[in-house]
Amino acid sequence: MSSNTPTAALSEAGVSIWLDDLSRQRIVSGGLERLIAERDVVGVTTNPTIFAGALANGAAYAEQLHALSAAGADVDTAVFEITTDDVRDAAEHFRPVYDRTGGYDGRVSIEVAPGLAHDTAATIEQAKELWAKVDRPNVMIKIPATLAGLDAITETIAAGISVNVTLIFSLDRYREVIDAYLTGLERAKASGIDLSTIHSVASFFVSRVDTEIDKRLVAIGTDEALGLKSKAGVANARLAYELYEQVFADERATALLDDGANRQRPLWASTGVKDPSLSDTLYVTELVAPGVVNTMPEKTLEATFDHGEIVGDTVTGAYADAGAVLDALARVGVDYDDVTALLEREGVEKFIVSWNELLDTVRGALEAAA
Template sequence: MADDRLAALTAAGVSIWLDDLSRDRLVSGDLRRLIDDKHVVGVTTNPTIFAAALAHRGVYTSQIRELARWGVTVGDAVRTLMVVDVQQACELFRGVWEASDGVDGRVSLEVNPDLAGNCEATVLEAVSLMRAVGHPNLYVKIPATRASLPAITEALALGIDINVTLIFSVERYREVMAAYLAGLERALDDGVPLSAVHSVASLFVSRVDAEVDKRLEEIGSDEALALRGVAGIANSRLAYQAFWETFSGPRWERLAAKGARVQRPLWASTGVKNPAYPDTMYVTELAVPGTVNTMPEATLSAFADHGSLRRADNGDAVTGRAREARETLDAIAATGVDLAEVFTVLERGGVDRFTRSWAELHETVRRSMEASAE
């Protein structure tokens, strides 16, 4: 039954990606098992995931000891440890990448979050990561801050495949898609084959509910409390409508005629934060063809065990529900929740979280290297 449920999700057009990567998953064969048996066709990482992996550093000990013996800097050691994991994951997913014509079989690696806002440095980092990993199925992750939008366009124009991360608002999502189209247009002008340029846009779901729910509970009225747990899905459905509006019309059709591919929506942060909610809700309620759902293993296992697909007249849980979604968000705003402020807080918090994890990752490696040298 587990395979049947995951197979049904895949058949519904949803690409299942795992939101986790560690040396232990690679060495133990766990990631290989998820690919072979659980329909996993991609994996994402970020500084927080790597920091957690290095905190349990048993499988990294020998490499850290070797790096310390070579006298490399802590920064270079961190880069080497991450690149090795990503290279091995890219090798595991190479067959999926080839079979899907580059659509899936992807491994994402984030740029240094300390570079946020520095366009030139971010693009140089993206180029450096592509060269260091040396596999064509790498996605370089760049956060969707307004300051990073030019870097996204520039990297895409160079033919670098980008996973745009930390998207919360529909407004910012539209800006991300505009940056993607601008990157494709520049690539076309520079003679880069558009069919070789891939991108996904990662819209975060459960974090929206966590922040909105907190504010609804502070308001405390019956109307406010009745609206908990619905903002994340409504926001994502509005984003999907924006996706269809963007990837239609003359501008897109000109690019598509030259071989351009759509920038697929990716539902991120799909593990529930509130245990009172169904543990598969962000999978069931956002199952729509042509999307990616990157989920922690707990959510993957939950869907495999008891997940289901919502069947509607239009065939999925998302298409045609933008008006309903808008009414939901309007009702939340009517209670006094400032949604624009919510999205600003979430974006700033997401960047800050990755920056702290990046510092934690470096500190963990520094201590390990010092211990190895004793």
């Protein structure tokens, strides 16, 4: 671990730094180990866009693609084998962190195919397949927080599988995600599963909220509207943390915690700044709170390491101001529910596009190898 650096200070403030990227080249080159040792990285998240980029630009997969082609693997099988191999290898690299933290960190996430986002049964089936295939205790299976995903989260947690819930945009949906997690824990307990072995994070997206709301504020064009630009994402996330504190202090949750269960930690996702006029560490420095995860693209990670100003908790004392931001947005005519519903739909659609690009890349490589 580094010392006397902004990433070390962030870790000391209770934020777990996870890298939002993975590729075979990063693993075999030693780059992943460097980030663990020098940037305080204690986990990794992946998604279809990340894997599509890795396969499109990576010669490191050529040997495996030739072997899969020779074995007659179809494209779905090839993608399943390649991505689970990468996640398994990354999990091995993070196993010392996992052991040292008692399973709190050292996590690597892999997502169910995005085309299953509205199919509960298929999501559950693939989550179990991914869990069994990677076969490492520090893997997390990513399930989107769609309506269909809620029951899948419960079923997967009930089976003793650790879950990273992704694509959360609204506070109402976040409350439903926590409920799905607690219900899954209750069912796991009834089945005799050791609750301490089940971990979960809830991935609350940040910058995408600002991107959509800022577009609407510019269209409204009043001074009051323009004065609210780039405030919604942080405010929304801070209120999510308030909700997390409230729910995990209530009687239902504390009973499970007393039985050895773990809190479902908030995870800040989409933390790369999209607006170049903003600080490139905005979604890091303004969202520091105990027990959260911040999953960063490498650019954001390096910016944080270089010049991030970590001053301690910037969340728990800001709930009133955060609520005032959302109230002001409603006052100028921004429909919060419409924004978050749109972002959920677009999030699934964008991952489906990336997944199809991944399939096309692998299909072409298999055909070339043949």
